Amino acid sequence: xxxxxxxxxxxxxxxxxxxxxxxxxxxxxxxxxxxxxxxxxxxxxxxxxxxxxxxxxxxxxxxxxxxxxxxxxxxxxxxxxxxxxxxxxxxxxxxxxxxxxxxxxxxxxxxxxxxxxxxxxxxxxxxxxxxxxxxxxxxxxxxxxxxxxxxxxxxxxxxxxxxxxxxxxxxxxxxxxxxxxxxxxxxxxxxxxxxxxxxxxxxxxxxxxxxxxx
Amino acid sequence: xxxxxxxxxxxxxxxxxxxxxxxxxxxxxxxxxxxxxxxxxxxxxxxxxxxxxxxxxxxxxxxxxxxxxxxxxxxxxxxxxxxxxxxxxxxxxxxxxxxxxxxxxxxxxxxxxxxxxxxxxxxxxxxxxxxxxxxxxxxxxxxxxxxxxxxxxxxxxxxxxxxxxxxxxxxxxxxxxxxxxxxxxxxxxxxxxxxxxxxxxxxxxxxxxxxxxxxxxxxxxxxxxxxxxxxxxxxxxxxxxxxxxxxxxxxxxxxx
Ligand SMILES: [Fe+2]
Numbered sequence: 445x446x447x448x449x450x451x452x453x454x455x456x457x458x459x460x461x462x463x464x465x466x467x468x469x470x471x472x473x474x475x476x477x478x479x480x481x482x483x484x485x486x487x488x489x490x491x492x493x494x495x496x497x498x499x500x501x502x503x504x505x506x507x508x509x510x511x512x513x514x515x516x517x518x519x520x521x522x523x524x525x526x527x528x529x530x531x532x533x534x535x536x537x538x539x540x541x542x543x544x545x546x547x548x549x550x551x552x553x554x555x556x557x558x559x560x561x562x563x564x565x566x567x568x569x570x571x572x573x574x575x576x577x578x579x580x581x582x583x584x585x586x587x588x589x590x591x592x593x594x595x596x597x598x599x600x601x602x603x604x605x606x607x608x609x610x611x612x613x614x615x616x617x618x619x620x621x622x623x624x625x626x627x628x629x630x631x632x633x634x635x636x637x638x639x640x641x642x643x644x645x646x647x648x649x650x651x652x653x654x655x656x657x658x
Numbered sequence: 659x660x661x662x663x664x665x666x667x668x669x670x671x672x673x674x675x676x677x678x679x680x681x682x683x684x685x686x687x688x689x690x691x692x693x694x695x696x697x698x699x700x701x702x703x704x705x706x707x708x709x710x711x712x713x714x715x716x717x718x719x720x721x722x723x724x725x726x727x728x729x730x731x732x733x734x735x736x737x738x739x740x741x742x743x744x745x746x747x748x749x750x751x752x753x754x755x756x757x758x759x760x761x762x763x764x765x766x767x768x769x770x771x772x773x774x775x776x777x778x779x780x781x782x783x784x785x786x787x788x789x790x791x792x793x794x795x796x797x798x799x800x801x802x803x804x805x806x807x808x809x810x811x812x813x814x815x816x817x818x819x820x821x822x823x824x825x826x827x828x829x830x831x832x833x834x835x836x837x838x839x840x841x842x843x844x845x846x847x848x849x850x851x852x853x854x855x856x857x858x859x860x861x862x863x864x865x866x867x868x869x870x871x872x873x874x875x876x877x878x879x880x881x882x883x884x885x886x887x888x889x890x891x892x893x894x895x896x897x898x899x900x901x902x903x904x905x906x907x908x909x910x911x912x913x914x
Contacts, residue, residue: 477900480850486837489801489839515703541771545734598694601705617710647704654710655709
C-alpha cells in the first residue's frame with residue numbers, strides 16, 4: 445500500500461502502531477497479542493456439527509476417546525471447549541469446517557479426507573467424545589495434542605493424550621503420578637472398536653499435566 | 659456479593675505487584691495470569707502445578723509445531739460481513755475492523771482462519787444462556803469468519819457491540835469487545851482473545867481486560883480508530899493487528 449500523502453493536512457492524527465503502509469514489512473512487533481478467556485458465549489460461534497467426528501465415517505480403524513473435564517472442586521466443567529490436533533494433510537486439502545456454497549451453512553469435512561482436527565464443546569455433564577484415527581508421529585510414542593479453552597480460563601492450556609504407555613521424552617521426565625494423567629485408559633467394551641477414557645482435571649488432586657512450548 | 663470497589667482494590671494490587679516485579683528486573687509478561695482472583699471464575703479453573711516445558715527445537719517433528727489447515731471452502735464471502743447475514747440491516751453503528759495477522763517477527767501469516775463472535779449493539783448475545791434483558795436483533799447473529807490474505811490482512815464488517823452486565827461481582831459490566839479466535843501455522847500459535855474499542859470508560863473496572871497486568875500488552879488489545887478506514891456515508895474504521903507467539907516448524911527451519 446503506498447504511503448498516503450498527508451503533507452497538506454494539518455494536525456495529522458498519529459499513525460496507529462503497525463498500520464500497513466506505515467511500517468516496513470517484517471518489523472518486529474512489540475509483543476504478542478495477549479490471550480483473553482473464551483468466555484461463556486462461544487457456543488453459537490465456534491463449535492460445528494460433527495466437530496468430534498474426525499475419523500472418516502465407517503473407517504475400520506476408528507477409535508473413541510472420551511472423558512470429563514473437572515475443576516478444582518471436582519465439579520464437571522460444562523463450558524469448556526476442547527480442540528484436538530494430531531497432524532494431517534497440508535495445504536490444498538479441504539478443511540474441517542467447509543461451508544455450503546449454496547446455503548452458506550455448515551458443510552464440514554468431506555467424509556473421506558482426514559483433517560486431523562477436532563473441536564468439541566463439553567456437554568452439560570462436562571463430557572466430551574472424540575472419534576478419530578489412531579495418531580501416528582514420525583518418531584516416538586504417538587499422541588493427540590489437546591488445547592483446552594473454558595470460561596474462567598484466561599489463557600488456553602495444552603496437554604497430550606497418549607493412547608499407550610512407552611518410552612517418550614516428555615513422559616519419561618515426569619513423576620509416575622503425573623505421567624499417568626497423560627495416558628488414556630483403554631476401556632473394555634463390546635462395541636467392536638477401541639475406546640479410551642481420558643479425563644482432564646484443571647486443578648487439584650490428579651491435576652492434568654499442562655504444557656508450555658518454547 | 660463482592661462490590662466493584664473490592665474488585666478494583668484487587669485489580670490495583672495485582673497490577674502494582676506486577677509493576678514492582680518489573681522494576682526489580684522481572685520479565686515482561688504478555689499474557690494474563692490464569693490465576694487472577696478478581697476474575698472469580700478463574701479460581702477453580704487454573705492449574706496449581708507449573709506448566710511442563712517442551713523444548714520445541716529438541717523435537718522439531720512434534721505434532722504441535724504444525725497446525726490444522728483451512729482453505730477457501732471453509733469460508734464464504736458473506737461470512738466476513740456480519741451485517742448481511744439476514745434479510746434486513748442490523749441496528750447499531752456500522753464498523754469495519756481490519757488489520758494484519760503476524761507472527762512474533764512481524765511476518766504476515768497468510769491463509770489462516772480468523773473467527774469472531776460478539777454481542778449485538780444492545781449488548782446481547784444470540785446465545786440461549788444470555789439472559790441480559792436487552793433486545794435481541796433479528797437481523798444480527800454476531801458470528802463471522804475469514805481467511806487472511808497474502809499479506810496477512812483481514813477485514814470484517816459488523817456493528818459496534820454494546821457493553822453488557824455479568825455476574826462476576828455486583829454491578830459488573832464488560833466493556834464493548836469482539837471475541838476473536840485465530841489459527842497460525844502451528845498449533846502452539848493458537849490464540850483466543852478479545853478486541854476492545856479505544857477510550858472505553860469501563861476499562862479500569864473490568865477484571866478480564868485487567869487480567870493482562872502489563873500496561874503495554876493490555877494496550878495491544880485495544881483497536882485504533884483509523885479515519886482512513888472509515889467509509890463516507892457508510893461505516894467507521896478500526897485497525898487491529900494480531901500478533902501470535904509460540905514456536906512453529908517454519909520458525910525452527912529458519913534457525914531462530
Ligand atoms: Fe463477551
